[in-house]
Amino acid sequence: MKVVASLVLAASLSAVAFPAAAQFAKAEDAVKYRQSTMFVMSQHFGRLGAMANGRVAFDAKAAAENAAIVETLSKLPWAAFGPGTDMEGNTKALPAVWKDNAKFKEASEKMMGEIAKLNTAAKAGTLDALKAQFGNAGGTCKGCHDNFRAK
Numbered sequence: 696m697k698v699v700a701s702l703v704l705a706a707s708l709s710a711v712a713f714p715a716a717a718q719f720a721k722a723e724d725a726v727k728y729r730q731s732t733m734f735v736m737s738q739h740f741g742r743l744g745a746m747a748n749g750r751v752a753f754d755a756k757a758a759a760e761n762a763a764i765v766e767t768l769s770k771l772p773w774a775a776f777g778p779g780t781d782m783e784g785n786t787k788a789l790p791a792v793w794k795d796n797a798k799f800k801e802a803s804e805k806m807m808g809e810i811a812k813l814n815t816a817a818k819a820g821t822l823d824a825l826k827a828q829f830g831n832a833g834g835t836c837k838g839c840h841d842n843f844r845a846k
């Protein structure tokens with residue numbers, strides 16, 4: 696939780712105080728940041744998936760907490776895909792992220808929209824509501840990875 700809290704704090708401060716390009720001291724930091732936020736997000740997203748798929752028992756409180764964390768984290772990686780952060784070797788981001796940036800941005804917006812709906816669904820407090828939206832949200836992860844992330 697400490698990591699998440701400081702990520703959230705960093706995001707809210709930087710969104711207010713700095714333009715996107717000036718957020719990171721080094722390109723490596725931007726790469727680490729986006730990979731870390733994606734990683735932490737996927738851990739919490741996976742906990743929702745385990746409930747949606749029946750691998751663990753549904754727990755309304757845990758679902759609501761994890762979905763809220765995922766929604767916050769879903770907003771963070773994008774500022775770390777700025778110009779000059781397409782470093783070969785350290786990143787799995789494909790050149791298409793920068794060459795086809797409008798499409799990449801669109802995919803990130805689609806994901807944030809579906810994750811916001813997932814958060815609403817999780818707050819409804821039923822397994823059916825969670826199940827109904829989990830697949831839509833997961834589809835937006837895969838949709839972007841297929842086009843913009845190396846295997």
Ligand code: HEC
Nearest residue numbers: 730733734737740786787788802803806835836839843844
């Ligand atoms: C708009 C595009 C996009 C969307 C949407 C997206 N990702 Fe990613 N994701 C990427 C890219 C690009 C990378 C590679 C980043 C890098 O290596 O610099 C990545 C990397 C990752 C990684 C590896 C992180 C690491 O440890 O290096 C995980 C895990 C991940 N994403 C999970 C998710 C999950 C879960 C979702 C949906 C809830 C999601 N992503 C949505 C583009 C996206």
